[in-house]
Amino acid sequence: MTTNEMTGGEALARMLQAFEIGPMFGMGGFQLLPFYDAARRLGLKHYLINDERCGAFAADAYAKVTGRVGVVDATLGPGATNLVTALVESLNAGIPIVALIGDSHRMHSWKNMTQESRQLDILRPAVKEVLRVEYIERIPELVRRAFAVATSGRPGPVVLDVPEDICHGTYGFDEEEFVVDPIHRAAPALRSRPDATALDTAVDMLASAERPLMLCGGGVHISRAADSVTAFAEATNMPVAHTMSGKGAIACTHPLSAGLFGRYDRIANKLIEEADVLFVVGCKLGEIATKRYTVPPKGKTVIHLDIVAEEMGRTLMPALSLWGDAKATLDELRVALGKRGLKDKLADWAADVPKRMAAWRQDVDGRLNDESSPINMARLLNELNKALPADATLVADGGFAAHWGGLVYDTKQAGRGFVPDRGFASIGYGVPGGIGATLGARHDGLGPVVALTGDGGFNMVLGELETARRLGLAFTVIVVNNAASGYVKALQHLMYGEGNYQSSDLAETNYAEVVSAFGCQGIRVETPDEIAPALAKALAETGRPTVLDVVVTRDPAKMLPAVDNRTVQVKKGDRVA
Structure with a gap:
């Protein structure tokens, strides 16, 4: 010794x-x-x-x-x-x-x-x-x-x-x-499965359902279970909706993807209304995911699978609680349900999902391809969808950067290709999150990293551009420049009316010029047709960070991606998506 x-x-x-x-x-x-x-x-x-x-x-x-x-x-x-x-x-x-x-x-x-x-x-x-x-x-x-x-x-x-x-x-x-x-x-170090009797009950409930729907949260990614979610969905023809943290539980481009549910959604909230059984996987069902505790509506049959027993029954009472690891449990349920003929039974229910999604895309096409300046956030996210490869990672700062990304950004493969800070939704995550995600992507052999942040969040952490430059990290930071604390200003607009804003405006700043002092590549983007070439130039950079200073709308009525369900309702024409 x-x-x-x-x-x-x-x-x-x-x-x-x-x-x-x-x-x-x-x-x-x-x-x-x-x-x-x-x-x-x-x-x-x-x-x-x-x-x-x-x-x-x-x-x-x-x-x-x-x-x-x-x-x-x-x-x-x-x-x-x-x-x-x-x-x-x-x-x-x-x-x-x-x-x-x-x-x-x-x-x-x-x-x-x-x-x-x-x-x-x-x-x-x-x-x-x-x-x-x-x-x-x-x-x-x-x-x-x-x-x-x-x-x-x-x-x-x-x-x-x-x-x-x-x-x-x-x-x-x-x-x-x-x-x-x-x-x-690495996590999860150990995996556990629910009680065998509870699993049998879950199989019977799902096999008997006519319109079951999966609701996936960030726990899917904690379990590294995205491939298992996809395999389960494909084996059963069960559509999958997700929270912001759960994006990538199944590829957003998959025909069984129902997209984001909760406060902001595409088609998922309507599917939740129509579903007869909701299979919640790795989701805490908090305020945003439940649209302030109104989704799903009362009376729905819910099966809740989670690694934390205390989360089950916190915001709604499930008909069945499954305490266990998402990946291990889904793999076991998939095998059991494979013998129950669910895939054929749900064929029509599943086939309706891509039709609805196509109708949604057609309905919002004018915003996704908006030619107006300042730039519409929907257009910015749509350009990201076009430019980023399947193995890219989008980091989304707190505030509406995460909300816009959660609603409009499309992951093209299963996995955590979307990294929002939804545990605490703190402003200022974008740049340091981009640093960590870039080093993680390098370790795993993944593609480019883009960090989406507001100008307020960017102001908080500008100094970390020096860190990123010193480390030679080539990732892209998109600063959503609306010269405001956008989410707060939008809420003030909704609640108190036009012009009644307090402590929510920022000084007009050209961040492309600011970041050049850090030795970073800075590109100012002021019109929609400048987005694609700016992204291409940023993604081609190999030795330093690039900051795209994207000038977006200053109109607080157009800042939120959809109606924010607090106390004020907005007319349908104001909805962005």
Whole structure:
């Protein structure tokens, strides 16, 4: 048995190396300096970011794209507390993250140490679990625990808190202590199936249905189950609708795709009304997905499959609850239903879906191909549909960037080709999300990454363009430039009428000029016919980010993709899609 004397920081780095982590994002401080030094010597891919929240967003997007654990670090106090917003995104979205946090020297704690705070009290509600290292010899054990918790059940973020004296101290570790279980390098680490009797009941309910419909949420992607959803749908002829997070559960171009449901929809809400059984898979049925708890209408028969038992019955009472992993359960149900003749039985129901979708496209064609300037958002998304290959990834910032993308953008293959920050819907995800998604796409051999963000969200995180440029990442950022906090201004317009706006306007800014100072390629897009060539130029760039500054409508009546169901109804002619 070989014993090596090393710092706690090196032990941390050795454990991360054993888990074969991908890129790690962080901003150093004195507490974690031995870890940084070991990361350098061991060759870990650690990238300096300019804001800790953005580092955690980048780790989140990397994990969403790859399924691997995203890793971020932060130093004592403000570094740690800056992570909160991004960690809540990962917690709510079920994304595996390990956050390494420096803490004060235990001999000096609570003696007015610089930057000291009750950081664990602040972080605890934002994560799945907080682990504090009180003894240096427990570092390997607790790192293993962090990865196990992050990747098991419903995945989520875990904080590993390391006091300064633990990180700087030394201990003689045995080599065998740096051995890990490889199943915890990615999520889901373990899969479970529902009770056998419940599965039999589900088979009977679905086999007896005349118009069943699947409603898929982000849990499908957490389970890496998109191919299983597609196989299940094709084997049964069951149409599939999705939430914003669930986009890609089946390709949007698939004839069984009913598109987005909930607050914004194409044809799905009508299909939900007509369905006799709703099969909800990996979906929390929150406010947006249920159109503020009005979809589905009362009285519908619902089967709810989820890895988190507590989600079932939270917003509606299902007729049957299935507690288990989406992929494992769908594969089992598909085999069982294959013997029940459902595919032939549902042939007419399935054949009606592409007809309705074609009618929707014809109805909104004038907007999808709108020639007016400033640019219509529907036209912008339609140009993205034309330009992006099947293996592209579209990252969508919070606000209406995600809503427009969820409604109009078409994934061309199953999988998480659409990455919105819907766990917390925080503004500012676009650029750091583009960084993480680009590194994830590079790891998985995927195609180009485009990040869609509003000008308000872009203003928050401009500094991360320096990070992306320094790393030589060639992805495209589309800034939806409406010189406003668009979602807020649109809601003020709906509720209080034209001209009654408060604190929702931004200064007119040419972002193409701004980003050139960061060494990025900037292209101003002011007319619809400029979109396609600008996208082509952006996608051809190989060594740096490109920012498309797209000037869209300033009319708040045309900013939302459809009626926002709050207190005001808009006449049908105002609907965009």
